[in-house]
Amino acid sequence: MSITFETAKQHQNDPAVLCCLRTKGTIISASDLEDPSIFPDLEESGLLNIPEHGLTIGQVLGATLERDADSMTPLTPELVSHISENQMDELESEKITTSPNTGEDPTHETQVIRFNIDKLVGQIELPPGLNVNALPFATTASKKAEDKVIRTLTQRAYPVDQVCVGAETSFQDKVLTIREALCEESLKADPLVKNVELDIIRPEDRHIYSNTIMDVIPIATKVEGILGEGVTHVMNGVIVVLTGVDEKGIQVHEFGSCEGYLDEKIRFGRPGSPDSEDIMIRVNVTVQENTGMERRGPFAAHKACDSIIQEIRDVLKDAPADASTDQKVFRDWKKSGKPRVILVKEIMGQGAMHDNVLLPSEPAGVIGGRRNVDLGNVPVVLSPNEVRDGGIHALTCIGPATKEVTRHYFREPLVNLMAEDEEINLAGVVFIGSPQVNDEKSYVSARLGALAEALDVEGAIVTTEGFGNNHIDFAGNIEQIGRRGIKVVGVSFCAYQGQLVVGNKYMDAMVELNKDPEGFENEILADSTICPTDAERALIMLKTKMAGVPIEPANRKWSQEVIDANEQLMS
Amino acid sequence: MSLTTVRGLKSEIFVPITPSLVWASLDKPLSECTVAFCTAGGVHLKSQKRFNLSGDYSFREIPSDTPASGLMVSHGGFDNSDVNKDINSMFPIDRLHELEQEGFIGKVAPVLFGFMGGGGNVNKFKEETGPAIAQILKREGVDIAVFTGGCGTCHRSATLVQRAVEAVGISTIIIAALPPIAKQQGAPRITAPHVPIGSNAGEPNNIAMQTAILKDTLVQVEEMKTFGQMKTLPYEYRQNV
Secondary structure, X not given: OEXXXXXXXXXXXXXXXXXXXEOOOOEOOHHHEEOXXXXXXXXXXXXXXXXXXXXXXXXXXXXXXXXXXOOOOEOOOOOEEOOOOOHHXXXXXXXXXXXXXXXXXXXXXXXXXXXXXXXXXXOOOOOOOOOHHHOOOOOOOOOOOOOEEEEEEEEEEEEOXXXXXXXXXXXXXXXXXXXXXXXXXXXXXXXXXXXXXXXXXXXXXXXXXXXXXXXXXXXXXXXXXXXXXXXXXXXXXXXXXEEEEEOOOOEOOOOOOOOEEHHHHEOOOOOOOOOOOOEEEEEEEEEOOOOOOOOHHXXXXXXXXXXXXXXXXXXXXXXXXXXXXXXXXXXXXXXXXXXXXXXXXXXXXXXXXXXXXXXXXXXXXXXXXEEOOOOOOOOEEEOHHHHHOOOEEEOOOOOOOOOOOXXXXXXXXXXXXXXXXXXXXXXXXEEEEEOOEHHHHHHHHHHHHHHHHHOOOOEEEEEEOOOOOHHHHHHHHHHHHHOOOOEEEEEEOOOOOOOOOOOOOOOOOEEEOOOOOOOOOOOOEOOOOOOHHHHHHHHHHHHHHHOOOOOEOOOOOOOHHHHHHXXXXXX | OOOOOOOOOEOOOOOOOOOOOOXXXXXXXXXXXXXXXXXXXXXXXXXXXXXXXOOOOOEEEEEOOOOHHHEEEOOOOOOOHHHHHOHHHOOOHHHHHHHHHHOOOOEEOOXXXXXXXXOOXXXXXXXXXXXXXXXXXXXXXXXXXXXXXXXXXHHHHHHHHXXXXXXXXXXXXXXXXXXXXXXXXXXXXXXXXXXXXXOOOOOOOOHHHHHHHHHHHHHXXXXXXXXXXXXXXXXXXXXXX
């Protein structure tokens, strides 16, 4: 299929190959050439061999074909004459064309020059006293663009040095005590929960066996206002780790596993995982047999765990403001005059443990939220502050290296980076589920496209956790945004094991999350999830694409060197 | 306001294009064909070793005289509620025997296959598992092999094995809950009922639906004449998870 002038310009250094039969004497233009993006496949299947001395598209445009040649013929110096070295530059001048003026005043009939200008940025200053009505264009009053704060969230941090089990739940002088009877009482959360145990694991005691990790949950509570605004208290130096098994001893919630020794099965310090100095409160839940791979079993475990955390939240609410050692203030902005963008976070929504609670009453809680599976997996917009205040409780934690746990959303690097960036206006964070049924996948993707259009954004970053069937949604989500002319960047773990199962032409600016040397889901919790460096690559790629600067196509196979080279270019 | 940009950035993830064609035409009527069934949905005998849920390219031979009650699933890529209720929703072994008794097909192959395609290693499935299963099916004189996937990467693994089986001269078809994956991975023939992953062969305990999906799929093996064709089937089931 022939290509357009714009495509030729983009591929001016790629090989020139005829798209169709052309006769001797043809002056070669873009419409005579094949699209270079399909060459790798043609070469792989033996349909095309590009000789070393083949000419580039930039060289052949405007040159003359010296004899008849068939489609798929690579152009060489023997086949064409009048080859140019700087053909594309000359061709730029083709875009300046002349035409008779058909304006209203015939006495001024002359020729005008018409320019095609890709982009015009800046302003024209007019001298004082000028009659603006005489100008051939409308002027607008100069108005200084002002950034507005929409809402503010204050997070007060309370350090925890010691956690113990005792008669009453209390929090004083950096010591958290958890009431012993809480585990027994948490069985009431759901009849499928058969047993709950809790233990405290200090950083030096981590070489300890554990059932598979279902979630990592921060302890935080609202003191003033609702999720995303007001005041939240957060415990630092302590984290809840939920693990589970069924009555028959079979690991629950698994598609991949991080059952094993905690020090070996967690990549400490990732946004979602425990930090190296964190004390872990491990809540191990036993659910009714054979419910570990059904939606109800894992959810029951999360409810039981949340009921334990709630009692801790209640004592954290009473912590005095002056006992807090650190205070962070997060703001949701409306930034005038800066390009509007969205962050799309694709989350799992296939049932079983592939589900999430959106907007619970308490940060990172369960109660009060709605699950995306129940919402039909349609896109739901959260403000950056709502996400940072624990607006997502993840029920998904299988394929442990590539899934985003609750703590991940609490400290999501892309949300923070995009919300704080001075050059863009993050209009919102859109959560969209990955449904179980193929028809529903295209349904929700189409709604995402409509939402992006209605929000009038210029750019979007789409991320997905996991890999496999959700890549259908991932491709669909990117396509629905891209086809509306919105610049889009995709972010996912793919590498070797997760290589894409589907794709489309809008997926031309992609960021790889893999951290495993062999490119596998290595079953180390949170290893290949979004880290700050991935977030930076994604945002710079989006800005680059929005500015019209080309991004080179991907290699055919995953290689770490490409990622390293991109990071090098940014440093 | 200008944007900070970097020249020379390269996209980090390859976006695939459909692989080459593989095709074995069917040269006898269904009523004379030996039919096998293979699933990537993690089905095996209760007495066999469970699959490693984080990626496993081994396979289990399932004697076709095994009662449905002797089978189970080990798979974490989809909600197990439906297969726990009725294994035929993924692996319609009872329906196959009924089609043999009815004379709709010649006979059920003596051995059927279960593997767990979730997170599957592409090269292992392409170069080892697929050809190994193909050889056994060839030896048993199988004419048609019907596949189901399970989760997303299961559809990829199922299609890789399907292509290996087609390559030894057996006509194959996949009943796909996620047809875009089967299509992109190069499945020779595809039927697509409106079913969720986890009940790829139809609603649990709905014998009429399971039979119709299987029959329509087998008919398509006769009717499809070119590589990569897909037929949407008019059966819809939504799982109430």
